[in-house]
Amino acid sequence: MTTDLGRPRNPGIDDAVLRATVDLIAESSYADLSVDAIAARAGTSKPAIYRRWRGKAHLVHEAVFPIGATTAIPDTGSLPGDVREMLRRTLAVLSTPAALAALPGLVGEMASDPTLHAALLERFGDILVGALSDHIEVARRRGEVRQDVTASELAEAIAGITLMTLISRGASLDETWVERTACLITKGIGT
Template sequence: MATEIGRPRNRGIDEAVLRATVELLGQVPYAELSVDAIAARAATSKPAIYRRWPSKAALVHEAVFPLDATTELVFTGTLLGDIAAMVRRTVVVFSTPAARAALPGLVGEMAANPALHTALLQRFSGILERGLGDYLAAAVQRGEVRAGVTAADLAESIAGITFLALLSRGVPDEAWIDRTATLITKGISA
């Protein structure tokens, strides 16, 4: 068992920085968000932030897309209902003021920096492999989903179509969620 060297990490600083990031993204676009402003709002220092997060993008990604808000699968009893629940949850997460302010900048940074893209998506790898991967494997066994559909395929489909809808039409309504869930379900069905 490894032992921690130095002072233990102060979780209060982590929480204050994440909260300050979300609050500021509700007020300014991603491009105008600075680590200086986050540090001031969180009553901490830039070095304290950079000890915890390697970049503004990594901090924003964690603040805007907390693992606990994006990971819980809802089981409705039908594949279409489950996919609709996943789409609905994605709409909720992506349509927060902080996410709407952050997404275009994060997408731009991830496109320009493949290493950043990999690092940010790595946060969700365990969730994709365990939760969604297990869900799809069971759906394949039941004959609901065709073999070969991966958790990454499904997550990218849901996130991509939702992101594009937010950019082109604003926050999608329930009718859009139903149509999108049907489209995705038909695409992955056995």
């Protein structure tokens, strides 16, 4: 029998820290964000934060890119419809003020620390490896996607093109962009 020692964790602290992180980064930048400021805004301590997250990058990634309804793989019944919806959802997440402020710092840290990059991508592993792989297999059976296309490649195409377009054009992307980009991607992976 195992006995937990000490006080049980307060789940309210997690929510407060995540909210404080999103609020603070949207007000400043990744470089200016500090764990001290997050702790003060959340009404907790730095040690409480470091017990939950390995560091600032891990915390920011979880706060700004939560796993939930927007990360679920859509099922519209067709590959073009699914790609359009994945683009819409990706655009919605990446164009928030917090994401726009966080991305430059996160990309820089991931580029210089491959272990951080792997750990952050691992958060989305089940979605990419499981759900999207299964989804692509269904599209293969319908004759909509080539045999050599992988879930990682499709996710990279969607996230990459959305991120690059946001960087080069700003957050003013519209439904016309979604339609044209979905067409480009589906033709590229189609049979």
